[in-house]
Amino acid sequence: MSRQDDMPAFKEIFKAAKHVVVLSGAGISAESGIPTFRGSGGFWRSYKSQDLATFGAFRRDPSLVWEFYHYRRELVLTKKPNPAHHSVAELEARGDRKVTVITQNIDGLHQSAGSKNVIELHGSLFKTRCLSCGQVQENRSSPICPALHGRGAPELETPRRDCIPEDKLPRCSDCSGLLRPHVVWFGENLDKQVLDRAGEELEQCDLCLVIGTSSVVYPAAMFAPQVAERGVPVAEFNMEPTPASHQFTFHFEGPCGTTVPEALKLD
Numbered sequence: 001m002s003r004q005d006d007m008p009a010f011k012e013i014f015k016a017a018k019h020v021v022v023l024s025g026a027g028i029s030a031e032s033g034i035p036t037f038r039g040s041g042g043f044w045r046s047y048k049s050q051d052l053a054t055f056g057a058f059r060r061d062p063s064l065v066w067e068f069y070h071y072r073r074e075l076v077l078t079k080k081p082n083p084a085h086h087s088v089a090e091l092e093a094r095g096d097r098k099v100t101v102i103t104q105n106i107d108g109l110h111q112s113a114g115s116k117n118v119i120e121l122h123g124s125l126f127k128t129r130c131l132s133c134g135q136v137q138e139n140r141s142s143p144i145c146p147a148l149h150g151r152g153a154p155e156l157e158t159p160r161r162d163c164i165p166e167d168k169l170p171r172c173s174d175c176s177g178l179l180r181p182h183v184v185w186f187g188e189n190l191d192k193q194v195l196d197r198a199g200e201e202l203e204q205c206d207l208c209l210v211i212g213t214s215s216v217v218y219p220a221a222m223f224a225p226q227v228a229e230r231g232v233p234v235a236e237f238n239m240e241p242t243p244a245s246h247q248f249t250f251h252f253e254g255p256c257g258t259t260v261p262e263a264l265k266l267d
Helices: 007-016 026-030 055-060 062-076 083-094 109-113 192-204 220-229 256-264
Strands: 019-024 098-103 118-120 123-130 136-138 179-183 207-211 234-238 250-253
Touching: 007 250, 007 256, 019 083, 019 192, 019 220, 055 062, 062 123, 062 179, 083 098, 083 109, 083 207, 083 256, 098 192, 118 192, 192 220, 207 220, 207 256, 220 234, 234 256, 250 256
Parallel strands: 019 098, 019 207, 098 118, 207 234, 234 250
Antiparallel strands: 123 136, 123 179
């Protein structure tokens, strides 16, 4: 049974914890101004964003998909981590316990705040993967290629501007193959090595913090309930209760930029 807002009880458990796993989702980044691109408002131009986040869409129109992801990259580069990101990073930096972030977000804001031990379940906006040789590389160039400069504005373009030729889109520095965003698209499986690493951390943790995730997207939705089933304390930080809230030890309601720093502050 969740103990609503029982901060003193949480802090007693927190002080004793030696291996903390943080599960984060879109809610923590929304407080930094990152759109979720999910739900009824998840449109870019006239397209539902989920219709562009598929390999089929990329194969049909790589120019269009790269414009969408270029827009998202450029948007994120204008945003800053919020106090929730910073408090998680500071917890790791103290060095008195192991802290692992397992995030569904692809914006890299945990790393921007200073977190080092981050598992990105769905990949990263700032990594690319070559369709020819498979190489994954970090890339924070702005723009990612000259042809995308000034492209990607979300306003509806009617008629649409000319497609960018494929040979002008981001290309591999090793083999010149076409690059794609290194993110997990609809219809694709999560990387097994990433999942295995996340599973190991979840099995070993003695405290789990769920920050800004609705716990409805699988497989991440089952992570915290499985930890709770082992009898490990789980504290949820969200704007409202989620379908899994009743399974957790604590539920702190409100902006995570306020609740998380308070929870992780050592008195």
